[in-house]
Amino acid sequence: MFTSSRPTVRRHPLAAAGTAAALALTLAACGSSNNDSSSMPGMDHGAKSSASAKASPSMGDMPGMDHMAAGNGLSDTKDGYRLTDEGGALAAGKAVAYRFTVTGPDGKPVTDFAVDQTERMHFYAIRSDLTGFQHIHPTMTNDGTWRANLSSLASGSWRMFTSFTPDSGAGKGTTFVLSRTVTVPGSETKTALPAAAKSAEVDGYTVTVKGEPMAGMAHPMTVTVTKGGKPVTDLQPYLDTYAHLTAFHEGDTAFAHLHPTTEVDGGHGGPELSFNAELPTSGNWRLFLQFQTGGKLHTAAMTLKVG
Structure with missing residues (x-):
């Protein structure tokens, strides 16, 4: 397994496709979860980290501040960096490993990655109808090949996102979000996006949102x-923050990523978390809010309407 001495540690409270990542939410439905599975069919948020990807907690940056993500997340190439995989379809209905590599402008596999929210690589899988969300921290071998262990996948078209920051080379210090589409064979049944709402229930918790988003404008x-x-005042840090929020745009699955500006103070988070929300385009966004209490990770699925 790959290890790095003195990795660059950086904070990732805000990363979005093409703009400062963003969001104000409107909650609709929710998924219950632990670290391995969810009660919502097809939804997972595997947050287990391997020794090869794990690193010390982030530090030093102001809460809510971040470096801009390069690109909109819908391409497999950006500034000479390319995401490649083994090709072919992934099996439906069972756990499967997705293997991929990131190559740099020199065409060689990148093996030197900065630590971003305690991890060197963040991986997301989302189905085209915005169901089946999985958030994974994959492992990397010495040759630069990453392995993301996916839970059972429903048939259909999936997009696999990688979020990373090179720690050397031409792209050092720049956060990239690259993705590829993958087919899972079989009969595909699409799920309609749930309607927007101001609150959602997950594992006995109620999450309520205040704020009205407008495309291209920052809103508290x-x-x-x-x-x-x-x-609730016992939210625990998860990836160095009190909540992890990932969003995907209806239609094209564009990616956005946001974390609270609230400063982390041990396991004493909540009940309120502040965001500076901005999304670049109008329409419906499907959000997945992850927070941790008592060592258990909870995931709420949300629908956001951006005017």
């Missing part, structure tokens, strides 16, 4: 977490 947004009608 507050997410409040309660349980049994009482404020």
Whole structure:
């Protein structure tokens, strides 16, 4: 397994496809989860890290500040960096490994990655109808080949996203989001996007959102977490922040990524988390909000309407 001495540690509270990543949410439906599975069919958020990808917590940057992600996330190439995979279809209905490599402008596999929110690589899988979300931290071998262990996939078209920051070379210090589409064979049944709502339930928690998003404009947004009608104040850090929010645009699955501006203070997060929300395009966005309490990761699925 690959290891790195003195990796560059950086914070990733805000990364989006093409703009400062963004969002104000409107919650619609939710998925319950632990670190391996979810009660929502096809949804997972595998957050387990391997020794090859794990690193010390981020530090030093102001909460909510971030470096711009290069590209909109819908291409497999950017500034000479390319995402390649083994090709072919992935099997439906069972766990499967997705292997990929990132090559640099010199055509060679990149093996030197900066630490971003305690990980050197963040990997996301999303089905074309915005179901089946999986968030994984893959492992890398010495030759630069990454392995993402995916949970059961439903038949259909999937897009696989990689988010990373080279720690050397021409792209050093730049966050890239690259993706490729993969086919999972079989009969495809598409799920309609749930309607927007201001709150959602997950694992007994209620997540409520205040804020109205407008495309291309920054808006303050507050997410409040309660349980049994009482404020939750024991949110634990997850990837060096109190919430991890990933969004995908309906139609093209464009990617966005946001974290609270609230400063982390041990396991005392909540009940309110502040965001500076901005999404570049109008339409529906499907969001997946992840937060941790008592060592358990919870994932709420959300629909956001951006005017």
